[in-house]
Amino acid sequence: MQIEFSPVTPAIGAWVQGVSLATITPAQFDRLYAIWQQHHVVVLRDQVLDNGQFERFSAMLGELDPPPNQGAGRKSVPGHPNLYVVSNRKNGEGEPLGALGDGEALWHTDMSYLERPPFASMLWSIELPASGGDTCFASMPAALRGMPQDLVSRIERLRIKHDGTYDSGGYVRKGVAANDNPAESVGTLHPIIISQPETGERTLYLGRRRNAYIPGLPLAESEALLNAIWGYATAPQVTMRHQWRLGDVVLWNNFTTMHRRDGFPPEQFRTLHRSQIKGQYVPTAANQKEAA
Ligand SMILES: [Fe+2]
Numbered sequence: 001m002q003i004e005f006s007p008v009t010p011a012i013g014a015w016v017q018g019v020s021l022a023t024i025t026p027a028q029f030d031r032l033y034a035i036w037q038q039h040h041v042v043v044l045r046d047q048v049l050d051n052g053q054f055e056r057f058s059a060m061l062g063e064l065d066p067p068p069n070q071g072a073g074r075k076s077v078p079g080h081p082n083l084y085v086v087s088n089r090k091n092g093e094g095e096p097l098g099a100l101g102d103g104e105a106l107w108h109t110d111m112s113y114l115e116r117p118p119f120a121s122m123l124w125s126i127e128l129p130a131s132g133g134d135t136c137f138a139s140m141p142a143a144l145r146g147m148p149q150d151l152v153s154r155i156e157r158l159r160i161k162h163d164g165t166y167d168s169g170g171y172v173r174k175g176v177a178a179n180d181n182p183a184e185s186v187g188t189l190h191p192i193i194i195s196q197p198e199t200g201e202r203t204l205y206l207g208r209r210r211n212a213y214i215p216g217l218p219l220a221e222s223e224a225l226l227n228a229i230w231g232y233a234t235a236p237q238v239t240m241r242h243q244w245r246l247g248d249v250v251l252w253n254n255f256t257t258m259h260r261r262d263g264f265p266p267e268q269f270r271t272l273h274r275s276q277i278k279g280q281y282v283p284t285a286a287n288q289k290e291a292a
Helices: 024-039 049-059 140-145 149-155 219-233
Strands: 002-005 014-019 040-044 082-086 106-109 119-128 135-139 161-164 187-189 194-195 202-204 239-242 249-253 257-261 271-276
Touching: 002 024, 024 219, 024 249, 049 082, 049 106, 049 271, 135 140, 140 202, 140 219, 140 257, 149 219, 187 194
Parallel strands: 014 040
Antiparallel strands: 002 014, 040 249, 082 271, 106 257, 119 249, 119 271, 135 239, 135 257, 161 187, 194 202
């Protein structure tokens, strides 16, 4: 079988056919990786997998990152401590069996408050609601290309604080106090424009809007500049929407994309298994000469 692909949109995403992740060969993996590097998100449909096979494929991208230890403990797949359960299911005592509940999640990059954030993440659909729960992705290189040059020049040497207070569901992270002052909340500074560490492509690296802050600017000025940046980063022409089907696997580059999720009816169930690759790169400012 030959691996084929077609772009989801001109800016982001590729549908990939002709490979079974359960039996993927090193040569097929190299081809898939090259498509992923170029399109930032790859979508594979009709995958017949078990957790061991999903984990084996994930580990071809690097060392796996165990799920975050949240207030209610790690939400791992039973027997697979490195796989994360994203689900609104609860046990008999009403304890969540997975993370994120049924609500909407706003645009974000996973765990970018770390010094070395995860580079790749993927989701595999296990059960789905009748409607809702779509996942959308935005291309950060395309967003950067779409910005007017005066805005690029203005942000080129600036850094942005990636908040460490809240997770993508809006919950306070374990061991941290709630804080809604962007100038004071805990977080990590990264350059706003970085190089994708494996390809060198120039890309925005934004994290999440909540509690984002550009150090050195008065808060109101930082807010106005961030709102302008987010307008380009989430513009329809740089985004794609994924409507899940059972057996889908979606892999994204966490340095070149943001993602968000729609809410869904709370009486229905949505369960996906996620793997994440441990961060090995510190986001590094893009060569500024290149931009001139
Ligand atoms: Fe996420």
